[in-house]
Amino acid sequence: xxxxxxxxxxxxxxxxxxxxxxxxxxxxxxxxxxxxxxxxxxxxxxxxxxxxxxxxxxxxxxxxxxxxxxxxxxxxxxxxxxxxxxxxxxxxxxxxxxxxxxxxxxxxxxxxxxxxxxxxxxxxxxxxxxxxxxxxxxxxxxxxxxxxxxxxxxxxxxxxxxxxxxxxxxxxxxxxxxxxxxxxxxxxxxxxxxxxxxxxxxxxxxxxxxxxxxxxxxxxxxxxxxxxxxxxxxxxxxxxxxxxxxxxxxxxxxxxxxxxxxxxxxxxxxxxxxxxxxxxxxxxxxxxxxxxxxxxxxxxxxxxxxxxxxxxxxxxxxxxxxxxxxxxxxxxxxxxxxxxxxxxxxxxxxxxxxxxxxxxxxxxxxxxxxxxxxxxxxxxxxxxxxxxxxxxxxxxxxxxxxxxxxxxxxxxxxxxxxxxxxxxxxxxxxxxxxxxxxxxxxxxxxxxxxxxxxxxxxxxxxxxxxxxxxxxxxxxxxxxxxxxxxxxxxxxxxxxxxxxxxxxxxxxxxxxxxxxxxxxxxxxxxxxxxxxxxxxxxxxxxxxxxxxxxxxxxxxxxxxxxxxxxxxxxxxxxxxxxxxxxxxxxxxxxxxxxxxxxxxxxxxxxxxxxxxxx
Amino acid sequence: xxxxxxxxxxxxxxxxxxxxxxxxxxxxxxxxxxxxxxxxxxxxxxxxxxxxxxxxxxxxxxxxxxxxxxxxxxxxxxxxxxxxxxxxxxxxxxxxxxxxxxxxxxxxxxxxxxxxxxxxxxxxxxxxxxxxxxxxxxxxxxxxxxxxxxxxxxxxxxxxxxxxxxxxxxxxxxxxxxxxxxxxxxxxxxxxxxxxxxxxxxxxxxxxxxxxxxxxxxxxxxxxxxxxxxxxxxxxxxxxxxxxxxxxxxxxxxxxxxxxxxxxxxxxxxxxxxxxxxxxxxxxxxxxxxxxx
Numbered sequence: 001x002x003x004x005x006x007x008x009x010x011x012x013x014x015x016x017x018x019x020x021x022x023x024x025x026x027x028x029x030x031x032x033x034x035x036x037x038x039x040x041x042x043x044x045x046x047x048x049x050x051x052x053x054x055x056x057x058x059x060x061x062x063x064x065x066x067x068x069x070x071x072x073x074x075x076x077x078x079x080x081x082x083x084x085x086x087x088x089x090x091x092x093x094x095x096x097x098x099x100x101x102x103x104x105x106x107x108x109x110x111x112x113x114x115x116x117x118x119x120x121x122x123x124x125x126x127x128x129x130x131x132x133x134x135x136x137x138x139x140x141x142x143x144x145x146x147x148x149x150x151x152x153x154x155x156x157x158x159x160x161x162x163x164x165x166x167x168x169x170x171x172x173x174x175x176x177x178x179x180x181x182x183x184x185x186x187x188x189x190x191x192x193x194x195x196x197x198x199x200x201x202x203x204x205x206x207x208x209x210x211x212x213x214x215x216x217x218x219x220x221x222x223x224x225x226x227x228x229x230x231x232x233x234x235x236x237x238x239x240x241x242x243x244x245x246x247x248x249x250x251x252x253x254x255x256x257x258x259x260x261x262x263x264x265x266x267x268x269x270x271x272x273x274x275x276x277x278x279x280x281x282x283x284x285x286x287x288x289x290x291x292x293x294x295x296x297x298x299x300x301x302x303x304x305x306x307x308x309x310x311x312x313x314x315x316x317x318x319x320x321x322x323x324x325x326x327x328x329x330x331x332x333x334x335x336x337x338x339x340x341x342x343x344x345x346x347x348x349x350x351x352x353x354x355x356x357x358x359x360x361x362x363x364x365x366x367x368x369x370x371x372x373x374x375x376x377x378x379x380x381x382x383x384x385x386x387x388x389x390x391x392x393x394x395x396x397x398x399x400x401x402x403x404x405x406x407x408x409x410x411x412x413x414x415x416x417x418x419x420x421x422x423x424x425x426x427x428x429x430x431x432x433x434x435x436x437x438x439x440x441x442x443x444x445x446x447x448x449x450x451x452x453x454x455x456x457x458x459x460x461x462x463x464x465x466x467x468x469x470x471x472x473x474x475x476x477x478x479x480x481x482x483x484x485x486x487x488x489x490x491x492x493x494x495x496x497x498x499x500x501x502x503x504x505x506x507x508x509x510x511x512x513x514x515x516x517x518x519x520x521x522x523x524x525x526x527x528x529x530x531x532x533x534x535x536x537x538x539x540x541x542x543x544x545x546x547x548x549x550x551x552x553x554x555x556x557x558x559x560x561x562x563x564x565x566x567x568x569x570x571x572x573x574x575x576x577x578x579x580x581x582x583x584x585x586x587x588x589x590x591x592x593x594x595x596x597x598x599x600x601x602x603x604x605x606x607x608x609x610x611x612x613x614x
Numbered sequence: 615x616x617x618x619x620x621x622x623x624x625x626x627x628x629x630x631x632x633x634x635x636x637x638x639x640x641x642x643x644x645x646x647x648x649x650x651x652x653x654x655x656x657x658x659x660x661x662x663x664x665x666x667x668x669x670x671x672x673x674x675x676x677x678x679x680x681x682x683x684x685x686x687x688x689x690x691x692x693x694x695x696x697x698x699x700x701x702x703x704x705x706x707x708x709x710x711x712x713x714x715x716x717x718x719x720x721x722x723x724x725x726x727x728x729x730x731x732x733x734x735x736x737x738x739x740x741x742x743x744x745x746x747x748x749x750x751x752x753x754x755x756x757x758x759x760x761x762x763x764x765x766x767x768x769x770x771x772x773x774x775x776x777x778x779x780x781x782x783x784x785x786x787x788x789x790x791x792x793x794x795x796x797x798x799x800x801x802x803x804x805x806x807x808x809x810x811x812x813x814x815x816x817x818x819x820x821x822x823x824x825x826x827x828x829x830x831x832x833x834x835x836x837x838x839x840x841x842x843x844x845x846x847x848x849x850x851x852x853x854x855x856x857x858x859x860x861x862x863x864x865x866x867x868x869x870x871x872x873x874x875x876x877x878x879x880x881x882x883x884x885x886x887x888x889x890x891x892x893x894x895x896x897x898x899x900x901x902x903x904x905x906x907x
Contacts, residue, residue, distance in 0.1 A: 096684040419730025483755035492755035552816040593828040603764035
């Protein structure tokens with residue numbers, strides 16, 4: 001416990017340095033902006049100095065509250081749609097903006113042409129130019145900048161295209177009486193409105209994705225290296241002929257090179273996992289629902305993989321569904337079809353949605369009652385429920401599973417699982433979450449995996465997290481958790497805080513600083529700094545440097561390990577249908593049980609995958 | 615396998631580029647949807663329509679299937695994988711019905727309810743493949759340090775069917791029982807089972823390697839946590855370990871210095887003649903010579 005202030009002080013000092021750096025950068029940016037204006041720069045030779053009303057502030061949507069899982073932070077807040085500029089005004093405004101494109105309230109009539117570079121201002125400051133991509137009469141789109149609604153621009157002084165001269169009046173071919181008669185005839189005629197009947201080729205044809213990848217885990221000295229080559233394939237919603245049926249499939253093929261016999265997996269180096277291969281029917285207007293094959297059942301909580309059938313009935317508004325399921329459950333380690341465990345039962349689901357004025361915006365409930373049978377255990381009944389409700393800014397829900405072994409001598413029900421989640425999101429700039437779950441006792445006397453010890457007692461896990469965005473440049477996040485395991489009586493408590501400067505480097509990204517402390521059977525501290533940035537429009541880069549120390553709660557506890565770690569990940573679309581994910585991590589022990597390692601030691605992980613989707 | 619994987623990789627790249635070349639250059643959420651779109655237009659644009667259906671608010675003149683709708687004002691900006699999904703994948707009941715804005719509200723649970731409704735603790739919008747790494751594991755009851763941070767997840771979490779991650783116990787032997795037992799077969803190891811060693815493995819071992827070990831009780835008699843003896847195996851010095859109880863008593867008489875250190879009394883006596891209390895006895899070296907050097 002005495003070590004806690006040390007890392008906090010380090011983190012605080014680091015935060016102060018970063019804050020100072022951010023302020024310094026901010027000052028530089030302002031100075032650069034003034035200098036820029038003095039030069040009359042607006043990008044691409046533009047000389048117009050634009051004074052426009054201040055734009056609505058864009059803030060940062062935070063990452064998931066878990067401190068250690070960085071996410072994109074560039075999602076803009078939802079501003080009110082700015083009013084269109086007055087029709088006669090030479091100034092136009094950005095009406096909407098996405099990550100890649102802005103929608104303008106001026107068009108060709110005001111002189112905008114495709115390919116033109118348009119100088120943009122935010123408040124009194126020129127921020128660059130965007131390129132006109134398409135124009136309508138009074139609307140246009142442009143790309144090239146991350147614009148915000150309310151950003152302003154000036155239309156070319158030359159004005160828009162000139163109005164055509166009025167066509168010369170021509171003599172009437174028909175007299176007015178004839179024209180009136182024909183108009184009346186047309187007005188009286190019954191004209192069927194035309195429905196759009198899209199070509200079959202325009203219907204949703206599903207998604208096919210393939211993602212080959214490679215990863216290696218290495219440690220020195222001592223070898224113990226792993227290598228993995230894999231390919232993951234996914235097929236979603238592919239129509240089967242001209243029927244209402246579609247096909248979902250997913251698989252992974254993995255080849256391992258391992259230093260020793262695997263503890264839990266099947267011992268074969270090459271494995272094939274078929275996650276899903278089902279033909280299903282679910283249509284827009286409800287009716288009979290059916291899925292057959294290797295299923296991932298819908299609206300049946302707690303069921304994951306099933307070789308069998310799910311048959312149900314959905315009402316027309318799709319707000320209620322009920323039905324039956326049944327089939328065989330494959331093995332846990334290899335997903336091999338087997339007759340050892342079979343299952344069957346009933347399920348039902350409800351969905352209620354309110355209108356915009358309702359306090360309760362949405363609610364859903366799901367229930368499943370069934371039984372499964374396994375050799376050595378006999379028949380086991382189980383019931384599982386789930387409910388979730390959205391009330392204003394609050395989302396809460398929970399559920400659980402109860403099982404009872406009917407054929408056991410001292411049969412009694414046990415709670416296998418229970419969970420509760422609460423999320424409060426008063427605005428996009430703040431949020432608070434509370435998550436609790438209980439993992440109960442398994443009725444299986446033998447664990448489903450080789451060499452795994454059966455769960456003989458329960459465990460409780462609770463986590464709370466929150467964040468506040470003070471501005472687009474400064475945010476604070478914190479989390480805390482408590483865990484207790486009944487089998488050993490061991491507990492673990494952890495907490496941490498993170499100070500974020502998401503725009504320290506402007507649109508490119510920023511730095512985050514954080515520290516965590518753990519107490520319990522395994523005690524430790526971590527301090528880290530990470531860069532989270534975006535290069536191009538859709539590529540995210542996270543680079544992280546951390547140091548941590550860990551010791552065990554033993555009578556002779558010493559620092560078991562002090563380590564330095566560095567990681568880098570690149571994640572993003574490198575082409576329209578191509579997604580790259582690469583990551584690497586290096587760790588090196590500084591002190592092992594309080595002393596310097598007798599030889600240089602360390603290890604790391606490197607992996608890359610490339611997903612192509614059609 | 616690697617050759618096949620390479621071929622598939624190349625094929626994927628080629629397909630991706632071809633699809634891009636053949637498709638629209640748009641990279642914004644232009645989505646395709648089925649015929650007969652809902653007549654209810656959501657968001658601010660509906661209010662602009664003043665009761666009338668304003669198709670052009672979302673649809674483009676090139677065809678109904680091309681939709682341009684700024685989703686940001688709805689409070690659920692489309693990011694990551696959500697950019698490419700069709701509208702009715704989420705709006706299954708039309709646009710006038712509320713849609714859940716949490717992951718669990720739309721997506722099925724692969725984890726047999728183990729993590730409840732809290733998907734975003736591990737997953738993000740880009741992909742279901744999680745970024746949950748060793749750093750994130752510190753927010754569990756088993757922080758990953760040392761070697762544990764450098765092995766594949768499957769080494770410990772092998773349930774592929776239910777994708778549950780709970781382990782039976784946060785005890786070392788819950789996973790390392792086999793390692794404990796195989797000490798009886800390793801040449802230089804001590805039979806942990808026969809000597810009734812404690813299952814609190816962390817008392818001696820660190821999380822980076824099984825060997826070398828640190829035994830603080832041993833350091834009180836003879837330092838091995840550092841120095842030249844740090845990398846020695848027990849049986850390099852000890853002749854037997856039948857008396858290993860760590861009861862605070864030193865001098866078990868089961869070790870032998872001169873087995874490694876050359877020692878001839880005639881020569882040693884000469885070297886130590888000025889040392890008071892010196893005696894040429896095997897087990898007395900450590901009385902003067904620090905084992906840490």
